[in-house]
Amino acid sequence: MAYLLRPARLADAPAITELLNLVDEIEIGRRETDLRTVEADLRHPETDLARDSWLAFDGDLLVAYGLLWDESGGERIDVDHYVLPAHQAAGVVLLDAMDARALERARANGVTRAVVHLHLNTAPTLDTALIEARGWCVVRRYHVLRRDLDPERDLAPEPPAGVRVRPCASDADRATVHRLYQATFADHFDFQPRALEQWLHDIDAGALDWSLVWIVTAGELGDVGFLLSRDDREAMGWIRSVGVLDAARGRGLGGLLLRHAFAAFAARGRDTVGLGVDTANATGAPELYGRNGMALHYAVDTWETVLK
Known part of the structure; x- marks a missing residue:
């Protein structure tokens, strides 16, 4: 399947919010993502939307979203990644782009490697076998109470x-x-x-x-x-x-x-x-x-x- 890929814009916040709420419904059984939170993420001062964000569309439907930011000024890079279950191939395309950009940003910080962190629900819509095959592993668990x-x-x-x-x-x-x-x-x-x-x-x-x-x-x-x-x-x-x-x-x-x-x-x-x-x-x-x-x-x- 061919996906339309492009960077995110602030005007995309409602569509991104809808995608994240579709993911919420699958992962936790209820919609818990607010537009204001998404808008704040897109305005992150350590994010250049043109180079640090990715949207994947199947026709008019947004099926995957990625965002990258660098708070450390060193090797630590953070990313968000959301994908609908039936569109894992779009998720992989975003992972490829995020890996390349994370390493680019880390090298621009004067270091030789990028240590990348991603937070995922313990039963995520992303097929975790895809990231395990790329060398990702779980290093911490958080509870939402x-x-x-x-x-x-x-x-x-x-x-x-x-x-x-x-x-x-x-x-x-x-x-x-x-x-x-x-x-x-x-x-x-x-x-x-x-x-x-x-x-x-x-x-x-x-x-x-x-x-x-x-x-x-x-x-x-x-x-x-x-x-x-x-x-x-x-x-x-x-x-x-x-x-x-x-x-x-x-x-x-x-x-x-x-x-x-x-x-x-x-x-x-x-x-x-x-x-x-x-x-x-x-x-x-x-x-x-x-x-x-x-x-x-x-x-x-x-x-x-x-x-x-």
Whole structure:
């Protein structure tokens, strides 16, 4: 079958969103991709759409989509890849193009190889035998967790003595959240250091409701943790990240922030909240989320290949 191939444009965002929702329906049983998320991806500052994006059409139907970006400035390159099950050949064409471009970008960074990462549902529409044959392997697993909300049950918790939770209300607070994020996630798998402006783009700051971002202060330690969430997904409220500095762990601050977010979403009329977590996280995050009523929604694997 001959496919029409071309780069993506911002105007393609609705068609890409529809493709990703078709993939969602197959992989997780419901549509959970929003147009705003796709538009933010297409605007990624480390992506040149003309060279780092690919669309494959069967007639007028978009059947495969790929996107590549480079946050590391070194050998680490990230890609997204989506394909409808009946069009694996289109998926292979995109993989060929993405491999070539990943190696090109890595060499432009002054390194001799590209270490490429791709996130896929554990039961993806892409035939994983195709990527295994190309040298890809799973290096990490993430769980997407969800929790039902009830406005009568999920009430704002009372902080313990000496602890205060405040909303992120100023540019100075945003800089504080950025600093706390960089510090608390520095040892996490796949972490890439980000300057403030880069990080603000990563979280789609222009579309973010900053009243759903909170900072926790603990007495003499000062600002020690944060929770960043958003309420622009149709499927559920979303907690993007939670972090508490090592010096303040063991005081229940992560749970306090979670319960604060649950109450805020419930008060807004949301019936579900979700988040993603690395199953090999060494800080106790999976256990924290489980203790606070979050359960598995679906799982995602990080696949890796090394290109030379």
